[in-house]
Amino acid sequence: MVAINVTIDGKRVSAQTGQTVLEVAERSGIKIPTLCHHPALAPIGACRVCLVEIVGQRTLQPACTFQVTEGMEIHTRSAKAESARKFVLELILSDHPLDCMTCEMAGHCELQDLAYQYGIKESRFAGVQHEYAVTDANPFYERDYNKCILCRRCTRACAELNGVEAISMLWRGFDSKPGTAFDGDMADSTCEFCGMCVEVCPTGALVPKQRAGKGREWEFTQVATTCSYCGVGCQFYLDVKDGKIIKTTSKWDAPANHGLMCVKGRFGWDYVHHPDRLTTPLIRRTKDGELEEATWDEALDLVAKRLGEIKAQYGSDAFGCLSSAKCTNEENYVMQKFTRAVMGTNNVDHCARL
Numbered sequence: 001m002v003a004i005n006v007t008i009d010g011k012r013v014s015a016q017t018g019q020t021v022l023e024v025a026e027r028s029g030i031k032i033p034t035l036c037h038h039p040a041l042a043p044i045g046a047c048r049v050c051l052v053e054i055v056g057q058r059t060l061q062p063a064c065t066f067q068v069t070e071g072m073e074i075h076t077r078s079a080k081a082e083s084a085r086k087f088v089l090e091l092i093l094s095d096h097p098l099d100c101m102t103c104e105m106a107g108h109c110e111l112q113d114l115a116y117q118y119g120i121k122e123s124r125f126a127g128v129q130h131e132y133a134v135t136d137a138n139p140f141y142e143r144d145y146n147k148c149i150l151c152r153r154c155t156r157a158c159a160e161l162n163g164v165e166a167i168s169m170l171w172r173g174f175d176s177k178p179g180t181a182f183d184g185d186m187a188d189s190t191c192e193f194c195g196m197c198v199e200v201c202p203t204g205a206l207v208p209k210q211r212a213g214k215g216r217e218w219e220f221t222q223v224a225t226t227c228s229y230c231g232v233g234c235q236f237y238l239d240v241k242d243g244k245i246i247k248t249t250s251k252w253d254a255p256a257n258h259g260l261m262c263v264k265g266r267f268g269w270d271y272v273h274h275p276d277r278l279t280t281p282l283i284r285r286t287k288d289g290e291l292e293e294a295t296w297d298e299a300l301d302l303v304a305k306r307l308g309e310i311k312a313q314y315g316s317d318a319f320g321c322l323s324s325a326k327c328t329n330e331e332n333y334v335m336q337k338f339t340r341a342v343m344g345t346n347n348v349d350h351c352a353r354l
């Protein structure tokens, strides 16, 4: 990479060869609208919403794929660029249901945001609109391709992030849409239901079924958490409303998983609110008695007393501890420390050892 200088909207900024106009603009605090662009995906210049005017270029260029060169003069807000952007948005909205009142993504939809920014209430282009059936047998997410803007974020996420390629763009022209081989249900495809396509979709075309009717995006509070299913330690956000989890959202700066998730973390959290879940300790107050609810003090006192009795009667090696990769490092550390320092044995093992 070689250091160069470019001018964006009259501001002289330094850049590196190989960087795109969009990258340099973002680094300089200049926002260029995008739809198909996602920072975790390779740019493809599909939507043309990021068109900018570059001095010396005969046509407008997509900022997400066009690379800067020494002395380049870029205008992101010129009348020509803004009018082309509005035209592209109107074309997209000419085949869109404008269903924002009841759409699950309202308030979190990049198309809605841009329509607002450019003051587009309806498209001036009349014509046939798609009327795709909105049904899919899979239990995890809805596919409403009437709201699809053909940005290909979903197909790229499936290929580039998850490496599965369960979906790709089908057909051509007006019939183009993302879908599985032979255009079947997701449940009959190679889909692993990681939900990365749902995560990156900029509109309401892909929506988790768990969130249907549960509230508007701005009502949710995001709480960062670490997945409790396995030892990888993936982090993500729980979107919470009134003390209930509504859905999950990728945490792109998570050190172990960089935003990626599997089906368990993405969709498998409903056990948290399951009525069968134990929320209080249970103990047997008599030798053959039934399990009864107890306080934590009562339960911990009983465990301490019985472990002490066993150690006194049978010796330290009568005790052994099996810990779990589903626990945190800190919990596993405490478990082995307790076994060695309190129970006096090295009988420590772990399900992930082999």
Ligand code: SF4
Residues within 6 Å of the ligand: 096, 097, 098, 099, 100, 101, 103, 104, 105, 106, 107, 109, 110, 111, 112, 147, 203, 204, 205
């Ligand atoms: S996908 Fe976006 S623009 Fe389309 S109906 Fe839903 S909120 Fe509105």
Ligand code: SF4
Residues within 6 Å of the ligand: 147, 148, 149, 150, 151, 152, 153, 154, 155, 178, 197, 200, 201, 202, 203, 205, 206
């Ligand atoms: S389903 Fe969503 S992510 Fe996929 S192409 Fe359509 S709008 Fe883009």
Ligand code: SF4
Residues within 6 Å of the ligand: 154, 157, 158, 159, 162, 164, 165, 166, 167, 190, 191, 192, 193, 194, 195, 196, 197, 198
């Ligand atoms: S859920 Fe995951 S595997 Fe399935 S289509 Fe989406 S990205 Fe691909």
